[in-house]
Amino acid sequence: MSRETLIEEAYEAKKNAYVPYSNFPVGAALLTEDGKIYRGCNIENAAYTPTNCAERTAFFKAVSEGERRFRAIAVAGNTGDYLFPCGVCRQVMMEFCDEAFEIIVARDKSDYKVFTLAELFPGSFSADDLKKI
Ligand SMILES: O=c1ccn([C@H]2C[C@H](O)[C@@H](CO)O2)c(=O)[nH]1
Numbered sequence: 001m002s003r004e005t006l007i008e009e010a011y012e013a014k015k016n017a018y019v020p021y022s023n024f025p026v027g028a029a030l031l032t033e034d035g036k037i038y039r040g041c042n043i044e045n046a047a048y049t050p051t052n053c054a055e056r057t058a059f060f061k062a063v064s065e066g067e068r069r070f071r072a073i074a075v076a077g078n079t080g081d082y083l084f085p086c087g088v089c090r091q092v093m094m095e096f097c098d099e100a101f102e103i104i105v106a107r108d109k110s111d112y113k114v115f116t117l118a119e120l121f122p123g124s125f126s127a128d129d130l131k132k133i
């Protein structure tokens with residue numbers, strides 16, 4: 001599974017974004033440890049706060065199907081620039097992924113950057129902290 005393929009999946013996922021309020025579609029493609037891909041798009045709501053980001057949609061779809069181990073996620077938007085996951089999504093990634101998990105932010109299908117979760121989420125709070133008391 002190449003990074004380019006995962007990015008293409010993220011662009012496909014973006015087509016289903018439900019964004020009547022922001023007009024800011026986002027797509028994500030999440031790669032499991034055994035090579036399956038779960039797509040996600042952002043899903044907005046008239047009450048605003050129930051809005052779910054593309055990345056969390058992909059995670060929650062996968063986790064609800066029993067997946068627990070992940071390798072990478074690709075994220076794509078319409079901005080013409082690299083689109084980074086928000087803090088809430090980084091926290092969700094922290095719950096299920098180790099620090100080597102790859103976050104691939106795409107500007108277009110062949111122009112992307114790769115970061116680890118450790119790089120994008122330093123000083124994070126996780127289940128390990130709960131074990132300290
Ligand atoms: O990484 C991001 C950043 C934003 N959004 C969504 C939330 C909202 O629907 C819209 C504007 O913030 O974009 C995502 O899905 N992923």
Ligand SMILES: [Zn+2]
Pocket residue numbers: 053054055056085086087088089090
């Ligand atoms: Zn988010």
